[in-house]
Amino acid sequence: MKTEFDIQLRTIDMYRFNLWHTYTTSSGYVAIFMAIIAFWAAVRRWGEVSLTNSVMCVGLGAVLLLYLPLTLYLKSGQQVQGSAVLKNVLHYTIDDKGVTTSQGDMSSTLLWEQVYRVVATRHNILVCMNPGNAFIIPKDQVTQQYDTIRAIAQKHLEKHRFKMK
Numbered sequence: 812m813k814t815e816f817d818i819q820l821r822t823i824d825m826y827r828f829n830l831w832h833t834y835t836t837s838s839g840y841v842a843i844f845m846a847i848i849a850f851w852a853a854v855r856r857w858g859e860v861s862l863t864n865s866v867m868c869v870g871l872g873a874v875l876l877l878y879l880p881l882t883l884y885l886k887s888g889q890q891v892q893g894s895a896v897l898k899n900v901l902h903y904t905i906d907d908k909g910v911t912t913s914q915g916d917m918s919s920t921l922l923w924e925q926v927y928r929v930v931a932t933r934h935n936i937l938v939c940m941n942p943g944n945a946f947i948i949p950k951d952q953v954t955q956q957y958d959t960i961r962a963i964a965q966k967h968l969e970k971h972r973f974k975m976k
Contacts, residue, residue: 825887
């Protein structure tokens with residue numbers, strides 16, 4: 812079984828990956844938890860403490876919930892535009908050997924034994940090489956190949972390393 816396709820990575824695709832990566836780790840959960848606590852403290856103690864303390868709690872919650880996604884978006888744009896590889900079209904070949912990416916005369920293959928996991932999010936298919944790096948395949952660019960990609964990955968990965976519906 813084999814499938815081939817071309818991907819043009821966009822800033823929004825990289826942003827979605829960065830958001831997923833940030834908010835599915837322990838630091839992401841801690842940031843959300845701290846923001847909730849900050850908002851709760853501001854609401855619960857409003858009027859009992861100084862206005863400055865209440866505003867600081869609201870500000871801390873807003874920073875935790877708004878600043879990080881904004882900086883991730885800016886970082887994503889810099890990543891895509893700053894990399895010659897990412898801003899040009901990537902050709903993917905997924906087969907029984909692994910996942911091969913090529914561009915021009917350069918090519919690289921990630922064997923199935925080297926794949927950390929494959930995850931399908933709402934908008935992307937992520938072929939993870941390790942917990943922090945992945946090939947990002949936007950679903951809207953592989954609608955016809957999705958079932959084939961899923962079947963090949965499912966065939967070669969253990970159940971705990973395969974997260975596609």
